[in-house]
Each structure stands twice: as C-alpha cells, then as structure tokens.
Amino acid sequence: MNKYQKFDFKKFSLGQEKCAMKIGTDGILLGAWVDVNSPATVNILDVGCGSGLISLMIAQRNPYANIKGIDIEDGAVEQAKDNVDGSSWAKAIQIEKSSLQEVKSDVEYDIIVSNPPFFKNSLKSDADERNSARHTDTLSLSDLFQNSARLLKSGGKLFMIYPFDQLEDIYKIAALHDFYLVKQRTVSHNVNKSPKRVLLSFSYQQKPEKVIKKPFYIRQPHSNEYSDEYIELTKDFHPFL
Incomplete structure (x- = not known):
C-alpha cells in the first residue's frame, strides 16, 4: 500500500499523508487493547496522537469517552483534525497542538494512552518532524511518567506500548513516580520469535490486587495467518477480519 493512501477501517477512515509517522501495528494494538469499557464518562488523553488512530478507536469502543489528542507536529495535528471531523x-474528540509537558487541565484524567517516541541512540533522519515523532528527545520515559502523574486522578491508568528491551528502565521509572504495573503483554510476531514490543498498563497511586503478565502473538506459529487472539482483539476495526 502506498504510504500516503487513506487507511480504511470498518467504521472510520484515516488519511495519513500529513503525518511523519504512518499507521502501524503498534498503534492498532494499543488502541484495541486499552481498557475503556466504562459505563460512565471517561476523560482520556491521547499523547502523540498522530493521525488520530487511537483516539478514534477509543471513541468507537466507548460512547461515553471524552478524548483529547495532542501532538507536537503540525502535520499530525492537521491530519488528526481532518480525520476526526x-x-x-x-x-467526542478534541485535537490540540501541545507537548505532554505543556498540558494544563481542569479535570483529572481517568486514562492516559501513548504510543510514544522511543528510539534512543539511533541514527536520525534528515526530516525534523519524523525525528520528533520517533525519538525520545521530545518525550523521555521520565517525562511521560512524571507528567502522567501530574494529570491522572488517583487510580487512573497509563497505557503504553514500548520496545521490550527497555522494560527494566520502564519498571524503575514507573516506581519513582508512584505507578504500579497492572497488565503486561509481551508482543512477538509468533511463538517462535522473541518479543519486540510490550503493552503495559500502570495504575497511578493504587496497587492492584494482582498483576497480569501474558505473551501476545500476532501470527500463528507455523503460518503467516493472524493469531486467534489478534483477530479477536482487532476484529471490530480491520475490514478484512
């Protein structure tokens, strides 16, 4: 597929030609996995909203969600507004140009969700916008947890996807800011491959009764077909499932 082509889901379509970072598996997994099944109004902050993918996935899943999507990239903000409109x-969705560090809010958020920049010490491209979308210069792990603590209510949840090889750093920084692990899914291509990503849910200030840790496999072990769990998780979005 041409990287500028509109991406059609079952109930919405996304343009992405103005965004530095294109729609990928990370965002789809996180948008489908984040726990937003509340019968009450839920205030949600989508950090680094890009094209608006995760915000729209959450809005589809929860009619009571009140969502603010933020991004520091002009093209992403324009694109997300077009897609939401x-x-x-x-x-249900408000899009703003802002960094997480700059956000001021009159409400305490129930949920913060982020598919954040996470490339460290890697070769940067010539495009400044693509760099800011991909690299931690603009949003380090410390910034993410510190500002999430500032904006979340007690017991609020932070959902994120990150490289698996940075998991120990995430644990340490989360603990410094009074976050407790609730759920962890290590994401691998299939059971024969090592995990590359990890889906994480943290609770602010409230320790859960139990912690759930399970692997997640995108594909079947001996074929390139999607796994049953991937299909179950994303079937309300992918038009081919």
Whole structure:
C-alpha cells in the first residue's frame, strides 16, 4: 500500500499523508487493547496522537469517552483534525497542538494512552518532524511518567506500548513516580520469535490486587495467518477480519 493512501477501517477512515509517522501495528494494538469499557464518562488523553488512530478507536469502543489528542507536529495535528471531523465522533474528540509537558487541565484524567517516541541512540533522519515523532528527545520515559502523574486522578491508568528491551528502565521509572504495573503483554510476531514490543498498563497511586503478565502473538506459529487472539482483539476495526 502506498504510504500516503487513506487507511480504511470498518467504521472510520484515516488519511495519513500529513503525518511523519504512518499507521502501524503498534498503534492498532494499543488502541484495541486499552481498557475503556466504562459505563460512565471517561476523560482520556491521547499523547502523540498522530493521525488520530487511537483516539478514534477509543471513541468507537466507548460512547461515553471524552478524548483529547495532542501532538507536537503540525502535520499530525492537521491530519488528526481532518480525520476526526470526517468521522462519527467529532464531538467526542478534541485535537490540540501541545507537548505532554505543556498540558494544563481542569479535570483529572481517568486514562492516559501513548504510543510514544522511543528510539534512543539511533541514527536520525534528515526530516525534523519524523525525528520528533520517533525519538525520545521530545518525550523521555521520565517525562511521560512524571507528567502522567501530574494529570491522572488517583487510580487512573497509563497505557503504553514500548520496545521490550527497555522494560527494566520502564519498571524503575514507573516506581519513582508512584505507578504500579497492572497488565503486561509481551508482543512477538509468533511463538517462535522473541518479543519486540510490550503493552503495559500502570495504575497511578493504587496497587492492584494482582498483576497480569501474558505473551501476545500476532501470527500463528507455523503460518503467516493472524493469531486467534489478534483477530479477536482487532476484529471490530480491520475490514478484512
């Protein structure tokens, strides 16, 4: 697929030609996995919203969600606004140009979700916007947890996806800011491959009764077909499932 082509999901479509970072598996997994099944109004902050993918996935899943998406990239903000305005959830989602560090809010958020920049010490491209979307210069792990603690209510949740090889650093920084691990899914291509990503849910200030840790496999072990769990998780979004 051409990287600038509109990406069609079952209930919304996303343009992505103005975004530095294109739609990928990380964002789809996180948007489908984040726990937003509350019968009450839920205030949600989507950090680094890009094209608006995760915000729209959450809005589709929870009609009570009140979502703010933020990004520091002009093209992403413009793109997300276009995508949200063209969807059925324009009233539920507000898009703003802002860094997480700059966010001020009159409400305490129930959920913060982020598919954050996480490339460290790697060769940067010539495009400044793509660099800011991919690298931790603009949002380090410490910044993410410190500012999430500032904006979340007690018991609020932080959901994120990150490289698996940085898991120990994540544990340490989370503990410094009073976050407790609730759920962890190590993400691998299949059972025969080592994990590359990890889906994480943390609770702010409230320790859970139990912690869930399970692997997640995108594909079947001996074929390139999607795993049953991937299909179950994303079937409400992918038009081919």
